[in-house]
Each structure stands twice: as C-alpha cells, then as structure tokens.
Amino acid sequence: MENRRRGYECAPWELRWRGLAVSELHRTESTFALSNGHIGMRGTLEEGEPRGLPGTYLNGFYESHGLPYAEAGYGYPEAGQTVVNVTDGKIIRLLVQDEPLDMRYGEAGHHERVLDFRAGTLRRTTDWTSPTGRTVRVRTERLVSFTQRAVAAIRYEVEPLDGDLQLVVQSDLLANEPIETQTGDPRVAAALEAPLVAEYGVAEELRAVLVHHTARSGLRMAAAMDHEIVAPDGLRTGITAEDDLARLTVAVDVPLGERLCITKFLGYGWSAQRSAPALRAQVDAALAGAQQTGWHGLLAEQRAFLDQFWASADVEIDGDPELQQAVRFALFHVLQAGVRGESRAIPGKGLTGPGYDGHAFWDTEAFVLPPLTYTVPPAARDALRWRHSTLDKARDRARQLGLRGAAFPWRSINGAECSAYWPAGTAAFHVNAAIADAVVRYVNATRDTEFEARYGTEILLETARLWCSLGHHDKHGGFRIDGVTGPDEYSAVVDNNVYTNLMARRNLREAANACERHQDVAEAYGVDDTEIAGWREAADKMAVPYDALLRVHPQAESFTRHAEWDFANTPPHHYPLLLNYPYFDLYRRQVVKQADLVLALHVCGDSFTPEEKARDFAYYEARTVRDSSLSAGTQAVVAAEVGHLDLAYDYLAEAALTDLHDLHSNVRNGLHMASLAGAWIATVAGFGGMRDHGGKLTFAPRIPSELDRIAFRMCFRDTSFEVEVRPGEARYTLLSGPPLELAHHGSRFTLGAEPVTLPVPPPPALPRPAQPPGRAPARRRAMEVRRRVRTA
C-alpha cells in the first residue's frame, strides 16, 4: 500500500492521505497541522512514532540564544529567538496485548488521515495487525478549538477487530521531547536541546498539569490534560507526574464488539508575568470550560465557526478540482494561522513548524493580512494590534539605528529585531510600509475608527517619521531613500527601490491624513503642521527612477544597468541560486528572486500606466526566478491584469500548490503562509481584478479559458458579497449588509439587493512573456488535471 498510491486525494472540502509513507511524514505533519493561531499542533501520529518532526507551539513562546558573529557590527542584534516545541499533549500510546502500536511493525491494513476544512478536525483511521497477529481499529479525531483558544481535544477510540484484547493506553504530557535542530551553532543547539525547566507538576485522577519555564527568555507555560473514558467494565487507571512527563495509564480488557473511547482535553497557557500557580489555575479553568462544553459541543462549535467563515469567505474554482481543493486548503490554513492569535504575531510558517525559528516577517502584513482583512477582519485587527504592542521596541530600534519614529523588525517573535544579516534584514525597511499599508487597508475595509484612533494612527505617524529620517531631499532633485533593501532578496542595499519608495510615499500621505483626522492623537505624539507638511513634501518629491532608454522602471536605481544573469549556463540543480552563488554576484546582476517591481505594479498599481505595467512585467518576467515562495501569487495578479490569463493561472496554481506539492522541498519545516495567502490574492486580485487603491474597492474580473467559473466571497465595511466570474461575464451578488459602491473594469456601479451582471471585455492580445530558461511555471492544463483526478 505504501508504494501504490502516494499523495493527497483530491476532494473539495478535505485533504486525505492514505497509507503511512514514513518518509513523507515530515511534510504531511505540516499540511495536517491544526492551529487556532494560539496553539499549534503538527499532524504527528498519536503514538509519537514513527514521526517526522514533532511540534507543539504556543504563539509567542520562545527561547533566547546568543547570535554569533565572526565580525560583529554596531546595532547587530545580540539575542536570537527560537520558537520552542512545548509540552506535547498529543501523545496517546497504545499497547495491544503487550505489543506497542508502532506502524513500522506489524501491518496496517488500512490507514488514512483526513483534514476536514468544514469540521476543523484531523481524523485518522488505522486498522493495525500486530506482529503477533492481533488486529485493532484505531480512530482518532482531534481539534484545536477556534472558539476556546486555550483548548485542544482528542477523541481516541480503539476497537478489537478479531477477538477480545487487553489494551493499555498511555496518555502523556511530554516536555523536552528530543528533536533535531538544524543549527550549526553549538550555543543555539544547547539553548534548544532541553529548553523547558520543570517548575511544577501535579496529577490526580484523570487530570495532570505540568508547569515549565524557559531558562533564558524567562517565559512560563502550563499544559494540562483531563480525560473522559468510556470503556467496558474492569477499567484500571493510574496517573503520575514527573518533571517532564505526566502520564495517565488506562488498562482494560475489551471484548470483540466493544470499544475503548478516551477523550483527552488539553489546556495550554503561557505568560511572561504570571506565577506558576496562576498559570496552573488558567489551564485548569480552560479544561473546566472544555469539559463543560464537552467533545460533541467542541465539535459543534468548531463546525459552526467554520460554516460562518466559509459563508463569507469561500472561493470556488470550477474546472480544476485540485486547485479548488488547494485554494480551500490555503484559506483554511491562513484562517488557522491568524484567527485567534489575539495580539500575537502571525509567523511566516503559522504554528505549523519550526521553520524560520518561528519568526514573523513582512509576509504577515503584505500577504497574509489582505485575505484576512476581507474575510475575517478581526483577525487582521488583532495582528495589527500585535505590531502596535511592539511599538516601544520599534522606537528603540529606530533610535539605535539613528532614525526617528519606529523601525519594526525584519524578523522577530517578541518584536525585537532578530535578523543576523542586516543587508537582507534590517535594511529591508519596506516592512514598515507594509505594516502601515495593512493598517490603512484594514481601516478602509472596516471603517474601524476606534482602531484607527487607538492603534492605527500611532503606527502610521511613527513609520512616516521613519521614512522622513531615512530619506533626504537631494540637491539634484527628489526625495531619495538610499541604502535599503527591497522585497527582492537577490538585490540588497540599493538606492531608491521603486516598491519601497512608492510604499513610503503612500505611508507618508496616509499618516498625514490620519493625523489630520485624529488631531488629538497627532498632538499626543507631538506631530504638528510643520511635520505633516514635511511628510507631504517628501511624498510629493519622492524619487521614482525610470530607464528612458529601455522604457522600463528599474527595480532600484541603476538596476537596469547591471549585468544580466547568465541563465543559459545555470543548470537546473543550481536553483535556488542563493545556495549555489554568492550574494555579491546575485546582488550585482539583473536577477530577481521574487516580485519586487512587479509587487509595486500590483500594490501600487495606481502609480503606473497600463502600458508601463505591460512593459515592466515582461521585463521582470525574463529576470525573475521565483526562488522565494512570496512571488508566484503576485506574478499571477499582474499577469492577469496585463492580460496573460493562462500565465496567471499557472502562477495561481504554483502559489496554491506550493505546500501540497512541496515545491520548495521544505514543507517539513512548516507551511508557507504567505504563499497560501498568495493563492487567495492570485484568485481575488488576479482573476477577480480586485484593487483597493485609495480605499475604493474595484474589480476587473477575467478568467482563463481553462476554467469554467470562479466565485469568491468577501466583506467590505458592513457588506458581504460574492463575485462570480464566467467566460464573458461577471455577476456581483450582495449577501448581507447595505449597498456598496464598486467598480467593474473601470465603470462604477452600486451593488444593492439585486445581483448585477456585467460583461467582461476580452484581454489585449500580447505575446506571452518569457521567463528565464527552466524557470517558467508549470503549464496548468485543467483538462489533464480533471482527467487525472477522475482516473485516480
């Protein structure tokens, strides 16, 4: 079975994998991860082994370690932060007549795992015959609750299939699980080898609590478990707690035809402040709530929550079932990553793996927040409140860098800069503009003026101050922002990166607007009319380089004068280039890791003419290698706008399938949240042509010939609506709320109770742009996909 059929089965509302595939566990543990943004649990088997990389995470819970530099410099961060694999409550081991259930031994007649996008659970069914010939069926279902954020639960059910059996179940809380770390630095490895220091443990009846703290970062966490057991007569239980292990042992003889069913409730909490008793009380209370709701109650809440989500956020893609599944998978994980973070970051990998040390990047605001803003706006608000809560650290960082305002970190868990390579870290100041832009988008989309007054304006004014002090008015004319790094990480420390400058310009103007709207806030932070005038002056004079000879925008000043990359002599196995070529060579050539000027064409599309967009897009297509997962979604958007619908389709598929097809060979470390979000962006901003420039919502929908229909739902202010696009026409339907001003291919209209159907003009006929040899996206042929899916 293992070798007969590998991979995920195609279905619209779930992700299913049949068979064990030990070597694929690393990646399926990531795709099958459950999370609510506060607790994350990788999709490991209950029995703990075989395993890829076990992982249980609490958002914001990290350990510190020194950052080593062979040549240090002023302002280099001294402390790194790494997400900690916290006390593992997923583990439930089974002894079948004294033989431990271990799928590497015996035989699994049937084994499958299913991630259900509507139920919000991971289900497993395993029929296992032990080496001595006893067969059991194990069914498990687990959830990390969307409605009770400190709670997870597992239903574990065992049934003898061929005779009476003695079963022993051990349900664990296990701290300091040994895991591989990939660091080369002995100090980092030491910090992470056993990061949790035991502080307190108690066990009685079916309940246990373990409290630990980290040695350096000084954070404290508690994990608690309680159980409900339904079993035949003769059940014996025992419970113990040691420093790093609490264990409930359940032993019972189960006759054929009967079952042992254990429900394990888990409560998690952490704090930098609260005492061990206070944390214990917190997780005990979480458990009490969960048990009050009960397993079926938790399941029902979970489904209701998701029903509501899909009702206002679903994306339908007719004509490509695999893409349909992938886009829902993407939305489900974006929701999981962000929905209950509540003033914590949304890490680059969500809570699905230890990749990037669990750090959050600009990915959050630039890619993950747009879909959340238009589908679950409170989640976007909470993520921005996290940024706001780190403002003091960002102000300190700006001061340390000799700048005014606030400089948000390139990568961080707690808000302090953790980037150890400043040219592709601290110098990437565009993160600040992305945060400001996300604030503006959220406020425009929700009219949440309270948020704007309490949080948003402060972020805007402090980032505006940053840009003002980072740039300068040049004698030669123009306001320049020199020596910064744009989104493309194959360039660094450049002058006048077009994306950065356009985003900074918007940041400056929006800060001025917000301060004028909230004069009390402006006053509280010492912003006066002169300062606001300075922002507008800088914005008006902002340098935007243009290459008049080539008639394209250089990504940054001089970019188009740099040498071309020698693609013809770059073999396929030399991608990603950064693993095979030195930075100095990448930086000085016209080779682009990820959309940069093309991202500007999307996000700052109101600063380019259609002709410029077409020429610029073609120019950068030929030089963009997509060694980053942050690229395909954006390329899809601009390809669609310019008129390359088939190319947009290919890029959408690449973005949506990044993790399911493990395109970057690193899904083991967690999912690529920005790429998953990029699938939504590619659909809605690409084929839907959705733009929100200046706070106005506009559409220019068009679908490729391979697809029959796409439809998506979103919210804007108090209105929820659906856009359906078919060949030749689009239909806008209001789902709830007041009428809404929209635009369709440049024509304004009001969407009221009556659906509006409008014709879709054909795209301009343009030659398909070329990508570097071997770097074109896989051609997506929906007919072939459909055939493959049918015969699978």
Place this chain on the structure above:
Amino acid sequence: MENRRRGYECAPWELRWRGLAVSELHRTESTFALSNGHIGMRGTLEEGEPRGLPGTYLNGFYESHGLPYAEAGYGYPEAGQTVVNVTDGKIIRLLVQDEPLDMRYGEAGHHERVLDFRAGTLRRTTDWTSPTGRTVRVRTERLVSFTQRAVAAIRYEVEPLDGDLQLVVQSDLLANEPIETQTGDPRVAAALEAPLVAEYGVAEELRAVLVHHTARSGLRMAAAMDHEIVAPDGLRTGITAEDDLARLTVAVDVPLGERLCITKFLGYGWSAQRSAPALRAQVDAALAGAQQTGWHGLLAEQRAFLDQFWASADVEIDGDPELQQAVRFALFHVLQAGVRGESRAIPGKGLTGPGYDGHAFWDTEAFVLPPLTYTVPPAARDALRWRHSTLDKARDRARQLGLRGAAFPWRSINGAECSAYWPAGTAAFHVNAAIADAVVRYVNATRDTEFEARYGTEILLETARLWCSLGHHDKHGGFRIDGVTGPDEYSAVVDNNVYTNLMARRNLREAANACERHQDVAEAYGVDDTEIAGWREAADKMAVPYDALLRVHPQAESFTRHAEWDFANTPPHHYPLLLNYPYFDLYRRQVVKQADLVLALHVCGDSFTPEEKARDFAYYEARTVRDSSLSAGTQAVVAAEVGHLDLAYDYLAEAALTDLHDLHSNVRNGLHMASLAGAWIATVAGFGGMRDHGGKLTFAPRIPSELDRIAFRMCFRDTSFEVEVRPGEARYTLLSGPPLELAHHGSRFTLGAEPVTLPVPPPPALPRPAQPPGRAPARRRAMEVRRRVRTA
C-alpha cells in the same frame, strides 16, 4: 619615577622609554617589538611579568578555527586563521638571593628600554632593589637577526651593585603561554587557548629543543635555545624539557664587582610538511650558525645590514625632531616587517602583535610595498612572490565566486579568504588591482624581467581576467564594475567605485602589455589576442562617474546624491563611527572612513586634471573622518600636491605618530604597518611629489614653511640617489649607479654625477579645506615641538 615622565624620549636614531609604566606595557611591547619578517618578538620584559600581551610569532604560522554565522551564505569562508603565539624563547627569569626579580615589587632606581634603529637591537637597563634590599643591575640586549633569519639572540647580564649575591637565572622555552583572547566566540577561544600540541622535547647541557604542532591547521614548529655563560667560578647549571617548557637553570654566587653574563641563542623554524626530526635538525643548524657567528658577530652583521639600509633609504626631516624620530621609527618597522618574510605575507601589523588575527590585507601592496620597492626592492619582490604562491587558492576562490582569473583574499594568512563579512571583505575586489599595481611598480623600479616572466605576468593576467568577468559592457554605454566595495569602508557594495575602476583599467592595460612582452607566458595560460583585445576594450570603455552639477567625481556612482552625515550632532566620543553607528547608516551617507577617491587622486593622478584634484580633494576633505589609519598618509600626499603644505604636514605627522601617540588606542595589538609606510609615502610622494605613473619617476617637491629641509634617499633601477628639499629649491644627488631620467615639477632632466639644483615654484594660493567638525588633524607647529623637545 613612574608618574613623572611618561612617553618616548626624542632622539634621531632611537626610541627610548624611561621608567616602567605597567599600564603602558601593552603598547610599548608593540613599539619595542623586534622582527625580521620571519620571527617577531614583542618587547616584553625578559622576566615575563609584568606584561601587557606577550607574543612571539612566526610568519605564516597560524591555527584554524570555524567561523560562526548566525545566517550563513554560499561562499562564506568556513575556516578562520589566527596567528599563534608560539613558543616563547624571550623569557629569562632571575632570582636575586631567593627573591624573584619582579618590577612590581621592590624598587627600580633606574629602568629604561631603548630601540636602536642603527644597531637593530632592543636594550634594557634596570637597577633593581629587591624588597629585602639587594640591588642588581640587569642589562639586556636582544636582536632578531636580519642576516640569519631563523635566529634571535639575547645578551643577559647581571651585576650586584651593593654586595655579593647568589643569583639564579632560569632561561625558558615556554609553549602555550596563557594569553587573553578578545574573541566572543567560544570555538575560537577554545582553538586558541592552548594551540600547540607537544610532539618532542629534548634538553642537554645548555641546549634544548621543543617541537609542537597545531591541532587543526596541522603546522609544525620547533624552537631551540642554546647558551653561552660567562660567570664567576662555582657555576651550576641544569636543564630540563617537558611538553611545554624547556628550562636552563643557572646558579652562581656573584661577588660585588663581577658579573653573570648569559648569551641566549634562539632558533626557530616551522613547516607544513617537514617531520619533527627534520625541523629539529633545522633549528639545531640555525643555532650552530648563530653560535659560529657569535653574539658580537650577530651584532656586527645587524649593524652592517642597517648601515646599508639607511645609506640608501634614510629620510631626514630638519626642523621637527619628533617627526624625524617618528619617520625613522616608521621606516625601521616597515623594514622589520618585510625584509626577511621571503615568500610569506606582510601582515597588517607585521609581526608586532595579534591584531587582525595576524592577517595580511591590501595594506601590503597598496601602502607597505611602495617604500620597500624604492628602498629594499628584494623585500617587495618576496612579498609579491608570496602572493604568487597563493594563486591557486585565488583561482579557486574566483571559481567559487563564479569569476574567471584569480580573486585574492581580503584577509588571510595562508592565502585562503578569511573574511567573515563579505561586504567589507570579498566585495573589496580592489585588493587585486593593488597587487597588480605593486607588480608593475616593482618591475618598473627594478627592470626585474625574470620576476616579470616567472611571477608578475601570471598575476597580471589572472587579475585582468577577474576584472573582465567582474565587470560588463552596459547597453547604456561604458564598462561597469558593479556591486563592489572600494577602499572607504563606510561605503560598501557600490557601483563603479572610481578608485577601483581606474585601478582595474590600469590592471587590464598592464596585463595586456605584459602578455605582449611575455608571449610564452601568455600562451602557457591560454591568453590569445582576442582576450587581450577584450582587456583593452574594457579598459578603454571603463566607466568613471562624474557629477556635472557639483563638478566633482563621486567616490562611486550616486555617492554625491546621498545624504550628508550629520557631523554637527556627532559628539567626539562617537568616533570611530563604526563603533557607534550601524553600517546601513554609514553606507548610505556621504561620510568617508578613509581616502578612497582621494587615494585615486594620488595613485591614479594621471587620470585627473589639477583643477579636478583641487575640487575633489576639498569635497572629500569635508567628508572624511579618518577612522582608519590608512588615510592620513594619502591625504598628506594629495594635500601637498594641491598646494596645502601645512595641511600635508599635519597629515604626515598624524601618519608618522599613529603608533607612537597611539592615536587609535589599539597599538597594544600591534603597529599599523600601512600607516608607518604612509609616513614614508607622505614624505616622499607628498613633500617630494614623487610619482611613478607609467613607470616614469617624477618629482614635484615643496616643503611647508615650518620645516627647514627634508631629504630622502631611494633607488630606481640600478641608481641610488638623494632628493633634498629646502624652501625654494630642491637638489638631486646621485649616490651610485648610472644616470637617471627624472622630472622636476613637470620638467625632465637627467641626473648624472653632478648634483642638480632646481627652483621650487610656490604653491597656488588656495583656502585651506575644512574637515568635518572635530576631525581636522592636529595642527603641527614645529616651533612648539622644538621648544617642547628642548625643555623635556
């Protein structure tokens, strides 16, 4: 005494320090260091303590250690190299009637150390009264032989001053001396804590040998000592050898009026290949030679060697005795650093301390080799042969970087790149042009065509290939060299650095010329006419940016559009800026650490008009902070050429006194060889106006009003000559060799047997350029100096 008179006494031919000054030992150990370029010994007291930082070095002998990176990248060097403090043979301890001589106890009625520039020795005289009241006079003299490169020797003489005394002398070879290391990386510290692994030790009679090897780099070294003792009757000696210690113990009763005199001969050798017995044989042989010559013979050879050196290399400065001393001190140390390196590097600190891990940089070719080329040309040749010997490593490095030809390391001991911060390391490709330029200078100065054929041409052609592959012909016109770092380390990874491009242009043309002269060499390395034509084409099209609005050359493209540094708000204690401001901020502003465009004005002065030089110099003066010791000498040269003679004088003094006045507060780690060499350059190329563009030797002498006369001697081809400059006139005198074509202020003349006296035109009247506030060089007022020296 300690506090009454601190500092060096002024004298034309020696450096003397009276008193102990424990807190100054760190730096006086550096200034009093002896070296012949092969062996280096810091000026520690014989008794080992008190001490600053003991150090004995063998050129090229290093230990390897891992280089840590919190974020690694392709092509980053994995192994660092650090100079090893080898077996210390300087130690001679004394017991005076059972009281160890330790100058921190008892009383030193007299104590002085003298570095003698003509004798080539370090002498010490100490009258010491022990805590129990016994007084001895200790006189020592030591040398590291210029004539026998594996040999050092110490004469140690003790004399009772107030009665008969029992004296015990212990003469040691001590390996793995505990020293402080300043690294923050535990792995580096571990590698250096006890770097020497004992392999072999033997002691008999008055002779001992210790052989050690390094654990990681696999280098092996031997140190041997032998002794000659002159003493009163009743001498007892004993000798032992342990792993890390060989010790001769000498005990004798010395009556008042008599002396104990011990001559210690030291032999050193190291090899990556030879066995322990072979190395032992080598140092035994060295000792045999030294003893055959004897102490007085070694002294006589040393003096004869130096007499010859000063006869052809002396620099006289009349009117400023301190500067006179400093310039001779500088020349003496430059000689020590380079004279017997013999195919080893000349490190940035010579062999005077562990600074920069003992690495060699471009300093060697750009600053240290010009004076050696014109005074001790074989030393320049040998240093270039070292570069040549590392060509395979440089070719490997170029290949790793995706380049053709050879990429010499930014910093190294063995030729492999050790720079852990590539923007100010590997990206500083200009090191290759400096090496090529040094080859051309040496060949022009010596007509050593054999060197050119065997070594020089290969270096030139491989560096030309590097430039050709590093740059590219741009559609917009010009041959560009993008993404490199010029000399100024407050900018990095820039396009078309003017200095780099001009030097690369010269490199390309000189490689073409050399290949045409040595067609067999060219053929052997596959250089054909097409390739040579390509070099000339690149050279002819070389981009040299110019700012037409400001009418100055930008240091690199766009430099003059960058923001100015806020000097007004930079407090004095924030220099050097790199310790107080982040690189990103330094890089994006018009603040210059060290001469860069101004270095081009000197070295590539044939590419600028006089008016351009004056304007460019004034522009960069206002923006150059001289946080590097590589700057003042060059600024002196261009200041003198442009006509700012007083300013040139100030800069010359700064360069010459960098170490004696410890201007950078780091002399403890070793002397700044490039700055010492810069003192010669400032005198000869500055006030002498010496240039060697195109292989022609020209002068444009002029001295500041504060000085009465300067005179310097140098060699060119087979001619040795002197240039004397007085107010209003210069006199050229041939010392030996055939007549020579020279030029004086633009007029050619032939220097034959008759001295030639020519008038010196007055400098143009220009306003003295301003430096950044607080960064002007100290005004040198010779009259005040003379007064101070007289009254001292």
